[in-house]
Amino acid sequence: MSDGAPPTEAESPAAHDQAPCGLMQTAADGTFLWVNRTFCNWLGRDFDALVGRIRFQDLLSMGGRIFHQTHWAPLLQMQGSLSEVKLELTRGDGSTIPMVLNAIRHERDGVITHQLAAFVARDRDKYERELVQSRARLVMAVAESTRLQAEAKDRALLAEQMIGIVSHDLRNPLSAIRMGVSLLESEPLSSAQRNVMIRMSRSVDRAARLIADLLDFAQARLGAGIAVTVEPIPGLHRLIAETIDDLALIYPKRVIEHVQLGSGPCSADPHRLAQMLGNLVSNAMAYGSPDTPVLVTTSIAEQSISISVHNGGEPIPEAIQASIFEPMSRGANTSTANRSIGLGLFIVGQIAKSHGGQATVRSSAAEGTTFAVTFPRELLR
């Protein structure tokens, strides 16, 4: 069989005929010169129906025939051999059977013959089809997830823009209400009326704070962070002490202690510092145990300053700590009257960032909860 000529009886013994693979010999144009019994059996075609009658490529699907012409034949010509080509062959009953084929080209005395070996590849074919299908499903899933992500992003952006617009527009009517309340307060009022006025006045303050938070949130999310106006602060401790005095009026039943460490000038945005402290103290009042004092520490070190607020009570679960400076995250205890819409700590974090520093939290059952903001001492240099 190796000399390229059609095998004689002696050269194609039963061993070739019943080899565990399909064996073929064809002329250069593909006409079958010999096929073994295994190939005939796989194909459900008789030896006599193949040899001398049809060409190898006649057994292929149309796509396979084009491939045979554009790839198989030139490759066999140029390389003298090819291997592991998978093609669908048509059986006698019209069904198809996938086969993996190797081929060698022989030339002897100017006569060219091709020898082919074939293996049935049903399992490989099935497996590959499954791979192709899962690949297609994966591509679709990725596209779908990308689309959903983009949609969600768009929706979030729209929501944030609306928050910015609405909170901005709410400020004017609120100013009018505030002015009206202070006008009415200067009128002679009954004791009951005065109580109502006080409650109204507090509610207006609270609404104003919420709107300010929302505006800061929108600005931080949509713009380049919260704007700060840094100015020299000769006495940080005094500034914070004054803010604590203001806060003490809001929480008359609670104790706020102030520890002052270090001394000297620094720079920061005083209004933002007051806002930050307000948010932290309000948090401490809301979530800390009411029977322990809230401890504010201002500390001036050589290179940095820090402001921390400590409260006792239940610690913040660790799972929440990691994302506590993200918007809308807060502890489980939200039943108190002082609860906010969950922007307070986000704004604290953003203010720290705008000062070139950062906000951190430490919380455990033994030590209680401490929020600290640290940033460089001199931002003006």
Add this chain to the structure above:
Amino acid sequence: MQSFHPHGWVDHWGEFVVWARAEVHDSDRAAHAWFALLQRRVTVHAMGLEHRNNVRVLGDGPATIIFSHGFGCDQTMWRLLAPAYSKRYRVVLFDHVGGGGSDLGAYDQGKYDTLQGYTDDVLELVEEFGRGPVFFVGHSVSAMMGLLADVQTRSKFAGHIMVGPSPCYINDGDYIGGFTRQDIDSLLETLEGNYLGWASNMAPAIMGAPDQPELGQELSNSFCRTDPEIAKQFARVTFLSDVRRELPRLETKTLIIQCNDDLIAPISVGQYMHRQIPNSTLQIIENVGHCPHLSSPGPVAAAMDAFLAVGGV
């Protein structure tokens, strides 16, 4: 390295204008299209055609012969013809982008979604590497790229030699292309549905050919290796193309080399082309298969020589 061909520039410019008009309300996308346009221009400048199309220039002579391979393999297909012609002519070999040793990074799905993308490349190659009269030898679909390049520019070509060409592979009324739309769809489905099978076909492992030791070096190559996605797109572009309307517009002398037994380009197609191309000669040679330049190089060379001799080169 080479001057940017105005034709390609105009083509991309048109693309940009379309973008800019359609997206006039969307300045970002228009700007993006503009940037992409500039980038493409710069890319062509920087890398050159030589790298993009894996161009090889052999020999020298009074005329240039450019050999252009078809769907399937690469410039290696011309190995039995090119060396002989390089003794008398300047021979230019190249790979279409996406095939052989071309720069796969230059493959642009938009550009190569029609024959025009390949045609633009052919024009750039003729401009850059053609010296003296240029003869274009195109196999199969490549012959149509040469034809399109000619009718779009005129006077760049001295002659066309078309090996197994077909202007349209699908039967259409009286026209017999050899395939039905279903055949082509089934081919494309086979390509789409047998990604891995075809991927392995595109890069077959080499068994070795002990009786042909002279091929030792080349055996390390796979002449038909292509990215499967690119192969599928090229198959679609090739087998769904229809350039029949352009045939009568080709005025350049043309030799059609037609095999007597070719599945991809049946004899009726060769005869049709001969009728439609005014200045054409039809030479039918004895050959089974679609690649006579590999399986019957002698008769192909004889037909080419006669054609070139009449042209006086």
